[in-house]
Amino acid sequence: MKEREHVKPELPDDVRVRFCPSPTGIPHVGMVRTALFNWAEARHTGGTFVFRIEDTDAQRDSEESFNQIIDALKWLGLDWDEGIEVGGPHGPYRQSERGPIYQKVAQQLLDAGYAYESFSTPEEIEARNVAAGRPKAFGYDGYDRNLTEEQKAAFRAEGRQPALRIKMPSEDITFNDLIRGEITFKAGSVPDYVIVRPNGDPLYTLTNPVDDALMDINVVLRGEDLLSSTPRQIVLYRYLMELGVAKQMPLFGHMPYVMGQGNKKLSKRDPESNLFLHRDHGFIKEGLLNYLALLGWSIAPDNDIFSMDEMVKAFDVRDVKANPARFDIDKAVSINAEHIRMLEPQDFLNRSVPYLFRDGVVSAERWDELTDRERSVLTVAAPLVQPRVRLLGEVTGMAGSLLSTSEYIAPEEDAKKQLKATAGEVLDAAIAALDVVPEADWTTDNLHETLNKALIEDAGYKPRVAFGPVRVAMSGRRVSPPLFESMEIVGKPVSMARLRNLREHLAEIQAA
Numbered sequence: 001m002k003e004r005e006h007v008k009p010e011l012p013d014d015v016r017v018r019f020c021p022s023p024t025g026i027p028h029v030g031m032v033r034t035a036l037f038n039w040a041e042a043r044h045t046g047g048t049f050v051f052r053i054e055d056t057d058a059q060r061d062s063e064e065s066f067n068q069i070i071d072a073l074k075w076l077g078l079d080w081d082e083g084i085e086v087g088g089p090h091g092p093y094r095q096s097e098r099g100p101i102y103q104k105v106a107q108q109l110l111d112a113g114y115a116y117e118s119f120s121t122p123e124e125i126e127a128r129n130v131a132a133g134r135p136k137a138f139g140y141d142g143y144d145r146n147l148t149e150e151q152k153a154a155f156r157a158e159g160r161q162p163a164l165r166i167k168m169p170s171e172d173i174t175f176n177d178l179i180r181g182e183i184t185f186k187a188g189s190v191p192d193y194v195i196v197r198p199n200g201d202p203l204y205t206l207t208n209p210v211d212d213a214l215m216d217i218n219v220v221l222r223g224e225d226l227l228s229s230t231p232r233q234i235v236l237y238r239y240l241m242e243l244g245v246a247k248q249m250p251l252f253g254h255m256p257y258v259m260g261q262g263n264k265k266l267s268k269r270d271p272e273s274n275l276f277l278h279r280d281h282g283f284i285k286e287g288l289l290n291y292l293a294l295l296g297w298s299i300a301p302d303n304d305i306f307s308m309d310e311m312v313k314a315f316d317v318r319d320v321k322a323n324p325a326r327f328d329i330d331k332a333v334s335i336n337a338e339h340i341r342m343l344e345p346q347d348f349l350n351r352s353v354p355y356l357f358r359d360g361v362v363s364a365e366r367w368d369e370l371t372d373r374e375r376s377v378l379t380v381a382a383p384l385v386q387p388r389v390r391l392l393g394e395v396t397g398m399a400g401s402l403l404s405t406s407e408y409i410a411p412e413e414d415a416k417k418q419l420k421a422t423a424g425e426v427l428d429a430a431i432a433a434l435d436v437v438p439e440a441d442w443t444t445d446n447l448h449e450t451l452n453k454a455l456i457e458d459a460g461y462k463p464r465v466a467f468g469p470v471r472v473a474m475s476g477r478r479v480s481p482p483l484f485e486s487m488e489i490v491g492k493p494v495s496m497a498r499l500r501n502l503r504e505h506l507a508e509i510q511a512a
Contacts, residue, residue: 007176007181011219011251015047015219016050016217017041017219018217019034019035019039019080020053021035021053023061025268026268027069029266029273032072032275033293034222037293040315041221041316048082049082050088051083053093055094070085072275082215090216099202101210102196103202106202106206109195112243116144116167116192117152118143118163120144128141129141142191161199165195166235168235170188177252178221189231205229205236210240213246213247219317223254230252255320256322256325257324258324258325272327280393282392282393282395287332287340288336291335295327296321297319299314305335340392345383346367346382349367349378349382350367352378352395352399353366353367353378354366355392359400362378377399377403378399384486388481398481407494411502412478414478415472415478416510418468418478420465420468422461423506423510426466427499434450435496437450442491444485447488471483473499474487
């Protein structure tokens, strides 16, 4: 395979792209990046985004995975114009329902001489390679191309059923990749390949190009791992065009690998590859899509934060880089934090409630089903919490102590480090100063002024030493929403109880 300098091909006037995953597992970030780039190209050009399912592998495909893929696209807002659940003129959109179509096209290819019957077993192919001095795993040698009818009959008499193979031409195959430029596969580098198994089951090598042809797909955007199959598809497309099955040769664009840890391609089994794990942790769709868009593309050299509307306006698949892209979870989380901060406060709360409910902090999964007290506390807490969380899964840690009526919150391990030798004195001074504050004056400003005078001005503590134990008493955490605002939200009775109870447990905490 040889690549040359990239001269961008012109895109069709009516771009038709497709997303066609196999339902064989939990949706992963590489799959979503493919869907996103196809969706963005369709939206940018005013074209059509087709969503179909390639589910002809009965042993690996599952209905659960099929439903998860649909769930993923809907959660991310990657809507499609034609295909699964939507319908359209080229259905059905599940390969498992298109068997007769593939049988008909396979027969046409056979009748026209573009495909032929192949009876060789893998063992026979390997044995012939060894006998000819080639590596055992060299691949298919074209042995069955010119079998006589008598030889075919003899094989059938043995009980053999033939596979169908496509005849590859003895010439270089060149195409202009939308991302990588001109690519040439040398003559003889791609052997004749199977399109139908001996049992009659069609393979991806047939079903994928046939579906693309019949659905008028004219731009094929897919992963770099499929690049080696492109010369096969180009040859098959030529045959399909001769047969009148295909109207045109599509343009191909192969997106770069997504790399994980240790310079390895990100595997479906890597935790950071699992889309729903990211959702469980509290990525919002805007943040995750923004980050996935950066895996091979950028909107501008100095701008990593953008909306999907901005992406659609700027996206051109021909600007995607061919170099591998690295999945950096820290950068993904940082970008997600920026998008969380951009949410309207009520939108932030609506999205946070399912996580709070999952963690047992609120009574319901939807905002309008919460108690009046829960809604009141969260409304006041939102501007304190929203700027400080990076993932919605962190909201529980920030807001949990504000919603709780517990009079003692056991400190987390890293919070215990805030309880220095002076913590007892600090808590005693804080309790004494706050005990005399009337509930009517239990406000953020007054609490700040009272504790600042008692602990810093009068007692001489530095702010971190002074407020650290009070923060731990209120939240049990080293990092929490602003202290004085938190105390006002929680109220005097619970705040004082938490301070006294931490003081009571302090000796055993410090001794542990």
